[in-house]
Amino acid sequence: MTTAMQRPPLVRSSDRMIAGVCSGLADHLGWPVKYIRLGMVLASFAGGAGLAFYAWLWVMVPTADENARRNSRRPASPIAPAVSMPPSVSMPPDTTAPDAGAQPLPLSTPAPVFAPWFRMRRIQYGKEILLGAGLLLVAAILIARQFGVEVPLGTLIPAAAILGGAAIAWMQLDETRRAGLVDKTKADQAGGWVRLAAGLALVVAGVLVMVSGSGSWEQTWLALLASIAVLGGVALVLLPWGLKFWKDLETERAARVRETERAEIAAHLHDSVLQTLALIQRRAGSEQDVVRLARAQERELRTWLYRDAAKDAGLLAERIAAAAxxxxxxxxxxxxxxxxxxxAMTDRHEALVLAAREAMHNAARHGGGAVSVYLESSDTGSEVFVRDRGPGFDPDAVPEDRLGVKESIIGRMKRHGGTAVINSSSGGTEVRLKLPVENADKAENRNGDAKA
Amino acid sequence: MSALSEQVARTVRVVIVDDHAIFRSGLKADLDSRIDVVGEAGTVEQAIAVIAQVQPEVVLLDVHLPGGLGGGGREVISASSALRGSTSFLALSVSDAAEDVVAVIRAGARGYVTKTISGPEISDAVIRVADGDAVFSPRLAGFVLDAFGTSPAEIADDELDRLSARELEVMRLIARGYSYKEVAKELFISIKTVETHVSAVLRKLQLSSRHELTKWAAERRLL
Known part of the structure; x- marks a missing residue:
């Protein structure tokens, strides 16, 4: 933990004997996992130190999955990237494992207020140094005992345990939350501090009684009572905070979801509807422009509102609609x-879409007014009808050099085994495109031709 | 678009039901002199009350309406069933969802047109509905073809569940954007015959017990 940042993060490995602690540690330190395991076993005979260390790491070190999830979530705060915390150097991965889910939820408001306060107290690896000092102290005491020096263990151990517990609990919180917590404790000072003090006193008393008790039944009963009192005290301290945290968390999560949705809708409306409305106001004089803008916007909004994710965009109906x-x-x-x-789209259907598009272009260009397009697909083939209400024209009178109708519509349909019929009268023009289904081998040939 | 010149003399009494006042006034201005708007309503409750009170010949009914039990235009038609003989409903909608359209037609509307329809067209449609005929927009014809299938009925048994060959032809032409007159010309039949076919299709659409119809409409969210 206190090593250079280039090392792989300390995570519990999935290649595990028990909980992946040893292999994780080996990866992190770059030592062979064999030695780590051996050391752990040997240490276990030294008064259970290895076991305790192992259990501690098991609880505190996240698995690789958890760690990845946490790291990936942290920078991905969609709404307020500004308030999401950058990965902190002094935040060792082993202090936040049970907290992983809550990690990326900054209490955005108090954070800026308390930032300087924390920056002042933030020493690099401060926690690790503290921890190391504590462990050294314990070692010193143990060594002193070996040499026969009288150490008041009866009071030191419970005191250390309680301090350690409090420290661990405190470390579980990430900084912003700590800031929020201090803020809240201040907010209802009287009740908060009384509860905290009462809880702590109970914890201390309970642990002291338990540790100093002798083996007799009477004493054990007392100890039991005391531990119940301890639990009661802990509950008294933690319950209101826990509830408050939980509620805050829920509110914030819900708010974030709402905010995300709102932001998405707002972004869409801004890009589409508001822009169009602004354009319409500026082009209010030109009826055609207004109609065009309104139509385009309507189409876009409809697609957005009713878009069917399951519907394959590659199908013929969709392509005809896009061409329209x-x-x-x-x-x-x-x-x-x-x-x-x-x-389904094939090369031949592609030709049908292109021919239909050309027909629609002609209808819109020469016909004037609304253009009706009807597509019918069945087992026997696909048909497209494009109809306008223009003055009509004589298809035979179209000059040879005008390729629009002859080449793009009639020729294209013929090449792909279809037909195109143009029916024009004074009441309007209708282009009928028909593409019958071909059997498989013929379709192969056609596709080959089309590519050649 | 219509051969209704002989009917110019009479006026049709109409109630407009739509929750947007701007749309109501715009529509009122668009309707021509053959149509007399005798009432307006903006919610389901208002619509039921106004229709019962003025007993119009035609109700121009928005499919989506606030109020009531949330049933919109469908609810208004059901609640006004006492007037079924004298009052016809023409559904107006901005929604293209087959579900909405089929629901309101099956509730008893005589036709369905989109809100982007032009003034003369909607006036013709109102007159047509007042005369007891059905009004099919190209889109509604497309829905019908999609729901009933495009192959004609062969046996008389499923008469309600299938369209006849002639009805299919009429529906196809309407879907292609033909007016009734143009359909008549194309098929060499009279306008009256076209109207008969369309009314028959409407009846099938309303009465068919074909469960696929409802299922189809529910699945088909938008065309």
Whole structure:
């Protein structure tokens, strides 16, 4: 932990004997896992120190998964990247394992207020140094005992245990939360401090009684009573805070979800509807522009509102609708598409879409007014009808050099085994495109031709 | 679009039901002199009360309405069933969702048009509905074809569940954007015959017990 940052993070390995502590430690330190395990076992015979160390690491060190989740979540605060905490150097991974889920939830408001306070107290690796000093002290006491020096263990051990427990509990909280906590304790000072003091007193008394008790039944009963009192005290201290934390967490989570949704909708409306409304106001004089903008916006909003994620965008109906939208944008005439059935896209269907698009372009350009498009797909084939209400024209009178109708519509359909019929009268023009289904081998040939 | 010149003399009494006042006034201005707007309503409750009070010939009814039990236009039609013989409903909607359209037609509306329809077109549609005929927009015709299938009925048994070959032809032409007159010309039949076919399709749409119809509409969220 107190080593250079280049080392792999201390996480519990998935390659495990018991809990992956030893292999994780070995990875982190770069030592062979064999020695670590051996050392752990040997240490276990030294008054159970190895066992205690192992258990401690088990509890405190996150698994690789947890660690990854935490690290990946931390920078990904979608709403307020500014308040999400950068990974802190002095925050060892082993202090936050049970807290992993709550980690990326900064209490945004108190953070800036308390930042200087914490910065002042923040010494690099401060916690580790403290911990090391404590362990050294314990070692010194043990050694002193070996040499026959009288140490008042009866009072030291419980005191150390309590201090250690408090320290650990305190370390569980990340900084912003600590700040929030201090803030809240101040907010209701009288009650908060009384509860805290009472709880601590009970904890101290209980542990003292238990540790100093002898083996007799009477004493054990007393000890039991005392431990109940301890538990009561701990509960008294932690319950209101726990509840408050939980509530804060829930509120904040819900608020964040709402905020995310709202932000997404707001962003979409801003990019689309508000822009269009602004454009419409500026172009209010031109009726055609207004209609075009309104149509395009309506289409876009409809797609956004009702978009069906399950629907494959690669299907024929979708492509015809997209072509209609393109023509609508280009010419400012409404192009209404009605489709019945659908078909998968192939090279031939691609040709059908292109021919239909050309027909729609012509209808919008020469026809004037609304264009009706009808697509019907069934087992026998696909048909597209493009109809306008323009003055009509004589298809035979179209000059040879005009490739629009001859090449892009009729020729293209013929090449792909379909037909195109143009029916024009004074009441309007209708282009009928028909693409029958081909059997498999013929379709192969056609595809080959098309590519050649 | 219509051969209704002989009916210009009479006026049709209409109630407009839509929750947007701007749309109501715009629609009122768009309707021509053959139509007399005798009432307006903005919610389900208002609509039921106004319709019962003025007993119009035609109600222009928005599919989506606030109030009531949340049933919108469908609820208004059901609540006004006492007037079924004298009052017809024409559904107006900005929604293209098949579910909404089919629901309101099955509740008893005589037709369905989108809100982007032009003034003369909607006036013609109102007159047509007042005469007891059905009004199908291209989109509604598309829904019908999608729901009933595009192959004609062969046996008389499933008469309600299938469209006849002629009805299919009429629906296809309407879906292609043809007016009734143009359909009549294309098929060499009279407008009256076209109207008969459309009314028959409407009846099938309303009465068919084909459970697929409802299921289809529910699955089909938007065309």
């Amino acid at each position: 939208a393109e023509v609508e944008d280009a010419h400012g005439h409404a192009v209404d598409v009605v489709s019945v059935g659908d078909a």
